[in-house]
Amino acid sequence: MSRSVAVIGLWWWCLVLRAEGLGVNWGTMANHKLPPKTVVQLLKDNGITKVKLFDADQSTMSVLAGSGIEVMIAIPNAELSAMNNYNRAKEWVRRNVTRYNFQGGVTIKYVAVGNEPFLTSYNNSFLNTTFPALANIQNALNEAGVGDSIKATVPLNADVYGSPESNPVPSAGRFRPDILPQMTQIVQFLGNNKAPFTINIYPFLSLYANEHFPVDYAFFDGVSNPIADNGIQYTNVFDANFDTLVSSLRAVGLGDMEIIVGEVGWPTDGDRNANINYALRFYRGLLPRLAGNKGTPLRPGYIEVYLFGLLDEDIKSVAPGNFERHWGIFKYDGQPKFPMDLSGQLQDKYLIGAQDVNYLPKRWCMLKPDAKDLTKLGENINFACTFADCTPLGYGSSCNTLDANGNASYAFNMYFQAQGQKDTACGFQGLAMVTDQNISQGNCNFMIQIATTSSSTRFTQFFGATLFLLFLSLL
Numbered sequence: 001m002s003r004s005v006a007v008i009g010l011w012w013w014c015l016v017l018r019a020e021g022l023g024v025n026w027g028t029m030a031n032h033k034l035p036p037k038t039v040v041q042l043l044k045d046n047g048i049t050k051v052k053l054f055d056a057d058q059s060t061m062s063v064l065a066g067s068g069i070e071v072m073i074a075i076p077n078a079e080l081s082a083m084n085n086y087n088r089a090k091e092w093v094r095r096n097v098t099r100y101n102f103q104g105g106v107t108i109k110y111v112a113v114g115n116e117p118f119l120t121s122y123n124n125s126f127l128n129t130t131f132p133a134l135a136n137i138q139n140a141l142n143e144a145g146v147g148d149s150i151k152a153t154v155p156l157n158a159d160v161y162g163s164p165e166s167n168p169v170p171s172a173g174r175f176r177p178d179i180l181p182q183m184t185q186i187v188q189f190l191g192n193n194k195a196p197f198t199i200n201i202y203p204f205l206s207l208y209a210n211e212h213f214p215v216d217y218a219f220f221d222g223v224s225n226p227i228a229d230n231g232i233q234y235t236n237v238f239d240a241n242f243d244t245l246v247s248s249l250r251a252v253g254l255g256d257m258e259i260i261v262g263e264v265g266w267p268t269d270g271d272r273n274a275n276i277n278y279a280l281r282f283y284r285g286l287l288p289r290l291a292g293n294k295g296t297p298l299r300p301g302y303i304e305v306y307l308f309g310l311l312d313e314d315i316k317s318v319a320p321g322n323f324e325r326h327w328g329i330f331k332y333d334g335q336p337k338f339p340m341d342l343s344g345q346l347q348d349k350y351l352i353g354a355q356d357v358n359y360l361p362k363r364w365c366m367l368k369p370d371a372k373d374l375t376k377l378g379e380n381i382n383f384a385c386t387f388a389d390c391t392p393l394g395y396g397s398s399c400n401t402l403d404a405n406g407n408a409s410y411a412f413n414m415y416f417q418a419q420g421q422k423d424t425a426c427g428f429q430g431l432a433m434v435t436d437q438n439i440s441q442g443n444c445n446f447m448i449q450i451a452t453t454s455s456s457t458r459f460t461q462f463f464g465a466t467l468f469l470l471f472l473s474l475l
Contacts, residue, residue: 022050022307023048023050025053025308025310027054027309027313028057029313029314029315029316030311030332031389031418031449032417032451033450037063039063040069041354042353042355043067045352046342049068050069050071051070051306052074052306054112055076056096061096067107070109071108072111073096073097073108074112074113074115074155075133077114077117077122077125077126079092080133081129083137084132084133084136086139086140089133090136090143097146097150098144109150110198111137112262113152113154114133115155117130118157118179119157128182131186138193147193151196152195153190153198154186155200156199157199158199158201158244160176161176161244162174170234170240170298173244173251175251183252188254196260196304197259198262199260200308201238201241201264203217203218203238203282208271208273208323217236218237218282219285243296246298246299258304259303260306261306263307263308264305264307265282265327265329266279267327269326269392269397270318271322271397272396280338283329290305290344291343310328311328312328313327313328322391333450336352336353357450359448359451363436365412365435366439367405374431377408380429380431381407383415384412385411385414387415387418390410392444399441401441406444412426417448417449421449
């Protein structure tokens with residue numbers, strides 16, 4: 001074989017591997033959304049052929065039709081109880097699956113039944129509705145004649161299993177005792193239907209939740225003290241976590257079950273450990289492993305993985321932490337944050353950004369330099385940050401170095417942009433003014449929002465303005 005043929009063969013192998021093994025999560029919790037058509041083109045431009053959704057919204061599904069992109073659609077947790085009725089499950093399948101199942105339609109491969117429904121923070125809210133919903137959806141898929149190609153699964157958080165404190169190694173992994181009956185039901189049903197087990201693994205959260213967690217163990221470039229387990233040296237938390245699941249599945253008799261990593265990634269803002277340097281380090285370790293089909297010690301080989309996530313989402317709940325709005329490998333407007341080689345070949349190149357994005361005019365809202373009465377500054381900043389994303393102002397975040405005036409301007413501008421740059425959104429009781437000068441400082445970007453005329457944005461603007469007037473009337 002000639003050198004040129006060998007190089008072309010390697011290039012083609014990398015493209016095929018990326019297409020087969022790597023997907024992304026496309027969340028839409030944003031104040032001003034990129035048009036779905038733009039997002040689908042973004043996926044195609046970057047060779048991303050798998051996407052995981054958190055619903056089955058018609059506007060999203062319609063633009064995915066004919067794209068060839070493989071899709072995991074989802075049933076939100078709030079709808080699980082409704083899916084306990086088989087007729088409603090059949091109707092959901094008809095409305096969201098079979099209607100798109102035609103030549104040139106949407107390539108649906110999975111239905112995600114709920115999203116991390118057994119989180120301990122949910123206090124068992126979905127404990128008794130998740131398995132019946134899973135069973136009804138898969139049975140409805142089977143009845144519709146698509147069950148051989150479309151599988152129902154339940155994306156679960158890694159807190160559904162663990163190892164005992166007395167023996168904290170992957171081989172001792174077991175499902176949580178409090179949900180063992182439900183997990184056993186789910187795993188056996190998935191096995192009977194040849195469906196995969198879907199797990200979300202977040203090394204960042206291990207670091208976030210424990211200040212004593214060894215930082216290097218969250219990445220893939222080696223640690224000084226690996227975990228020894230029956231002759232296996234675990235040097236990173238991803239492998240250890242994944243293999244703890246493998247051991248948990250073995251304990252219920254299904255150790256060979258297919259496992260999908262439904263979410264894995266690293267946020268870039270909103271916490272001292274959420275930054276671009278750490279994200280670069282994480283992906284530069286993860287992506288070559290996936291490209292090389294290395295797998296984990298207990299499950300070597302190919303792993304289907306969905307990166308979390310595609311875009312930053314500025315109205316996601318920050319209950320888990322301010323970083324929640326910053327998981328995207330792309331910014332809110334579809335522009336890449338850092339060099340990233342999805343083929344895993346470690347080429348320092350940027351992904352292709354979203355094309356033809358329409359922005360609002362280059363106008364910013366800022367604190368008036370000559371503002372005199374600052375007694376109400378704090379309450380106006382609090383209002384702005386209640387209805388806009390101020391998480392970059394937090395400790396260790398990208399805008400944490402601003403002074404008090406900079407904090408006010410950042411908050412005012414975020415609200416101004418969220419409200420579509422309406423003039424009335426840059427008043428703040430006479431403390432603010434509009435400027436056409438970019439007031440960004442250093443690494444702190446004072447953003448210009450995406451232009452949109454969607455009904456959801458118009459409602460957000462109306463709702464925000466109404467609440468602002470009500471807020472002022474109470475002062």
